[in-house]
Amino acid sequence: MENIGKINSLKTKNKYTFSDFVEIIHILRQPYGCPWDREQTHESIRKSLIEETYEACEAIDTQDTELLKEELGDIMLQVLLHSEMEAEKGVFTVDDVIDAECRKMIYRHPHVFGEVEADTTDVVLDNWDKLKKKEKSQKTDTDILKSVAASLPALMRAYKVRKKASKAGLDISGSADRLEKLLKKYRENGGSEELVGDIIFEAVGIATETETEPEEALTRRVERFISDFEKAEINGKVKGSKLGEL
Secondary structure: OHHHHHHHHHHOOOOOOHHHHHHHHHHHOOOOOOHHHHHOOOOOOHHHHHHHHHHHHHHHHOOOHHHHHHHHHHHHHHHHHHHHHHHHOOOOOHHHHHHHHHHHHHHOOHHHHOOOOOOOHHHHHHHHHHHHHHHOOOOOHHHHHHOOOOOOOHHHHHHHHHHHHHHOOOOOOOHHHHHHHHHHHHHHHOOOHHHHHHHHHHHHHHHHHOOOOHHHHHHHHHHHHHHHHHHHHHOOOOOOOOHHHO
């Protein structure tokens, strides 16, 4: 009866709050809740977290605020589901997630919550990196490179790794020259997986040197390709044409 009362109370709300959201997810995971939701694990919905994040990014790119509101809600849903799974095991709750993040924000903003002075973005980011290094017990610059998540899209990870290597003092310039040599090797000997990886890595190097996010640059290039392909198809110029002729 108590469960029915909770469900009925939630059904008749005029305006929902974050605590209502938490309660709804809790109910869905109960024996009297949803069979599908009960069956889910961190692993089974891992891909959903990534997909929802990308959909939120698309809403930002298209400046669709209504879609962004929806997609941010879907991301929060993923956070609550993962938190509820751990709460069921007695490991942590969503309140613990929020508490930890609040503490992190206060710790990493000493120029706001402490006595540190930081008048520019560069100083703020430098302080952030130093605090993160201390917080994560990163002893070497290699530790910092290793901390870049392997689950990131490869272009994004390569860009971040190269930037951190540069910040550590490595001269990463000359990507265009190295790329030219690699392409010559490709033309002469063909492409192995390793060589193709080297070529892409140096292409990311050019992006790094020009402060261009390679993931975003490639995304826009793909969109231009689709647009060019569509025009060529409409004009009957796809078959027999080469890529550079579209």
